[in-house]
Amino acid sequence: MDTWRKSSYSGPGDGDSCVEIANSATRISIRDSKDPAAGSLTFPAASFAPFIDALKDDAPRP
Template identity: 45%
Template sequence: MTTFQGLVGAAWRKSSYSDGGDNNCVEVSDGFPGAVPVRDSKNPTGGVLLFPAGAWSAFIGGVKDGRLG
């Protein structure tokens, strides 16, 4: 397992697609060039997925366009 120490103290924000509930969304952190850290809002001290920025942008585009259901 690889630990990315650069996330210590990261500022997290909830997805704008959240239904407003505290436990039904993901959180992302900005300010990491070339990468987008993502975590589960239900488990903020748990694991973090780190996506390449281009892949995350493509995913968000697919969600907005309705291509991903």
């Protein structure tokens, strides 16, 4: 059973504007904090940082 935690960047109020993360030595799973029953994405631990970097590269600039 995974232990899920919300990101420290979950936003104001009830903090439901973000994702939850569960990690182990070999994998990292993420899911929508507003709809956790909808499923999750699971990555090999070594692939997670490159995934986040790619998201940052594609983020719209202000």
